Amino acid sequence: MxxxxxxxxxxxxxxxxxxxxxxxxxxxxxxxxxxxxxxxxxxxxxxxxxxxxxxxxxxxxxxxHATEALYKCDDGSSLKADFSAPGPTGSVQLAISGQKSITLPQVQSADGGRYAAQGIEFWIKGTAARLTRAGSITECRTR
Incomplete structure (x- = not known):
């Protein structure tokens, strides 16, 4: 050398x-x-x-760069989730079928990715997600 x-x-x-x-x-x-x-x-x-x-x-x-995922939910709704990069300022923009889009900030989660604000929670793990709105919970899966 x-x-x-x-x-x-x-x-x-x-x-x-x-x-x-x-x-x-x-x-x-x-x-x-x-x-x-x-x-x-x-x-x-x-x-x-x-x-x-x-x-x-x-x-x-x-x-x-944001990542996009499409979900089909058990209540018949579908949604598009645009995820920002994870981190202290991470967020998801949800476009739920027939409704106005909403942006939820990323919040602390022991498992998976969790986004919540204004009585709406979107919690993902792998290809599954749980959407909670006004106390009503529906399970979703990527399409």
């Missing part, structure tokens, strides 16, 4: 393997160790920054 004298020499080696311009290092001025190092990277730096930015954008897109 090749050892490198510094991170700069490692970057230079990678740059040479990739056919990119290696970095150049110049020293000037004073710092705690007596030098100010100025590093100039070429194509490799642009490539690495572009790659990092792409990874960050993909991660942000994945986090903010």
């Amino acid at each position: 090749k050892e490198f004298a510094s991170p700069i020499s490692m970057v230079a080696a990678v740059a040479n393997l990739q056919g990119c311009e290696p970095p150049t290092v110049t020293s000037a001025g004073a710092s705690p160790d007596g030098f100010t190092r100025v590093v100039t990277l070429g194509k490799l730096e642009v490539l690495m920054r572009t790659l990092l930015a792409s990874i960050v954008l993909i991660a942000l897109t994945a986090v903010s």
